[in-house]
Structures are given as C-alpha cells and as structure tokens.
Amino acid sequence: MTKLTSLLKKIREIYLYSDSQPTEITLGVCLSVLAPVVTTIEIGFMPIFLLFIMFTGVFQLYCVGNEDLKCRMRAATLSMSAYLAVFLMYVIKGTIFVSPTHWGWFVLAFSSWGVFKRLNTEFLHRQKRS
Amino acid sequence: MDSWIQILVTVVTVAGSGAAFQFYTNRMKLKAELDKDIVQNSDGVQYRDDLKNRVRNLESLLAQSADEKDELRTKILQLTEEVSTLRVKVEYLEKENQLLKMR
Numbered sequence: 001m002t003k004l005t006s007l008l009k010k011i012r013e014i015y016l017y018s019d020s021q022p023t024e025i026t027l028g029v030c031l032s033v034l035a036p037v038v039t040t041i042e043i044g045f046m047p048i049f050l051l052f053i054m055f056t057g058v059f060q061l062y063c064v065g066n067e068d069l070k071c072r073m074r075a076a077t078l079s080m081s082a083y084l085a086v087f088l089m090y091v092i093k094g095t096i097f098v099s100p101t102h103w104g105w106f107v108l109a110f111s112s113w114g115v116f117k118r119l120n121t122e123f124l125h126r127q128k129r130s
Numbered sequence: 131m132d133s134w135i136q137i138l139v140t141v142v143t144v145a146g147s148g149a150a151f152q153f154y155t156n157r158m159k160l161k162a163e164l165d166k167d168i169v170q171n172s173d174g175v176q177y178r179d180d181l182k183n184r185v186r187n188l189e190s191l192l193a194q195s196a197d198e199k200d201e202l203r204t205k206i207l208q209l210t211e212e213v214s215t216l217r218v219k220v221e222y223l224e225k226e227n228q229l230l231k232m233r
Contacts, residue, residue: 043131044131046131046136047136048133048136048137048140049131049136049139049140052140052143052144073151073155074151077147077148077150077151077154078144078147080147080150081143081144081146081147081150082143082147084143085139085140085142085143088139089131089139092131092135092139093131116154117158120154120155120158121158124158124159124162128162
C-alpha cells in the first residue's frame with residue numbers, strides 16, 4: 001500500500017514537473033497532420049476549421065523550436081482548445097458514441113492541459129529566480 | 131458540415147483559449163503567491179524567526195558584557211596602582227610621625 005502511494009506520488013510529481021517538449025511536439029504533429037486527415041475522413045471536409053487546427057499545430061511546433069516559454073504556454077492553451085473543438089465537431093456530427101476511440105481527442109486535450117500546467121509552473125519558478 | 135458551424139466553433143475556440151489562458155495564468159500566479167504567504171506565516175517559519183531574534187539579542191548582550199568586563203578590568207588595575215601608591219605614602223608618613231614623636 002505504501003509502495004503504491006509512493007508510486008502514485010511519483011507519477012503525480014512527474015506529471016506536474018517533468019520536461020514536456022516531447023509531448024508538445026507529439027501534440028503539435030497530431031494537430032497539424034493527423035487531425036486534418038482523420039477529421040476529413042470521419043466528419044467531412046471543413047476548410048476553415050482544418051486551417052485553424054493545422055495553424056495551431058504548426059504554431060505549437062514553432063514555439064517549441066523557438067524555446068519561448070510564454071509562446072509555448074499560449075500554444076498549449078490553444079492546442080487544448082483545438083482538441084476540445086475537434087471533440088465538439090464529433091459531438092455536433094453525432095458520431096461521438098459511434099466509436100470509443102473518438103474520445104481520444106478528449107485525452108489529447110487533457111494532455112495539452114497538463115503541458116500548460118507544467119509550463120506555467122516553470123514560468124512561475126523562473127520569475128521567482130530572477 | 132456547414133461553414134457557419136466551422137466559423138462559430140473556430141471563433142469560440144480561439145476566444146475560449148485566450149480567456150482560459152488569462153484565467154489560469156492569473157489563477158496559478160495567485161495560488162503561488164498564496165502558497166508563499168502561507169509558508170511565510172507558518173508556525174515553523176515564525177518559530178525560526180523568533181529564535182533568530184533571540185539569538186541576535188543574546189549576542190548583543192554578550193558583546194555588551196564583554197565590553198563592560200574590559201572596562202572594569204582597567205578600573206581595577208588603576209585602583210590597585212593607587213592603593214599601592216597610598217600604602218607607600220602611609221608607610222613614609224608613619225615613619226615621619228614616629229621620628230617627630232621621638233624628638
């Protein structure tokens with residue numbers, strides 16, 4: 001029981017404080033490449049929305065590449081909203097309960113939220129140090 | 131899917147993202163400041179500050195008493211010197227007195 005508690009504590013610590021660049025890159029690539037293809041196949045061609053999510057993904061990759069913390073925070077919030085928007089599109093289309101994998105967008109939104117939290121913690125620590 | 135739905139969802143997403151960013155940034159900032167205040171006002175920190183003040187007071191008292199001790203030592207030396215001088219004087223005066231009596 002103690003081991004399980006310490007394990008959960010450790011996981012929580014890693015979730016809150018670990019380095020999140022690889023996750024950001026994955027989320028960015030997913031938004032800019034995977035999301036447009038999948039949503040076009042499953043929901044239909046939505047040029048305005050596709051442009052938006054592709055821009056969000058590229059913006060996230062740009063921020064990670066630039067190593068700009070404030071930009072990364074903005075990109076993380078934007079990507080979280082974009083994933084929620086994709087989820088919303090499935091809800092509007094009425095196919096959210098067609099396949100459980102559609103809920104994966106929600107998981108990705110949660111992941112973006114985690115990235116934002118970690119970046120915000122890092123930002124506050126940097127501010128405290130300077 | 132209709133264009134207006136796409137536009138609506140995109141606009142809502144962008145606006146929501148901006149609002150969420152502002153809200154959570156401020157919220158986490160406030161929370162961090164609150165945590166800092168809690169740490170500063172905690173019993174442990176207050177006890178530590180109290181101990182620091184007490185140590186500072188005791189150190190100043192110790193330095194003060196060391197200065198006083200030096201002053202007193204100087205005074206004792208002066209007084210011992212004066213006593214020796216007076217003792218010699220008294221001896222001479224007693225001898226002179228006896229000589230005067232004998233005459």
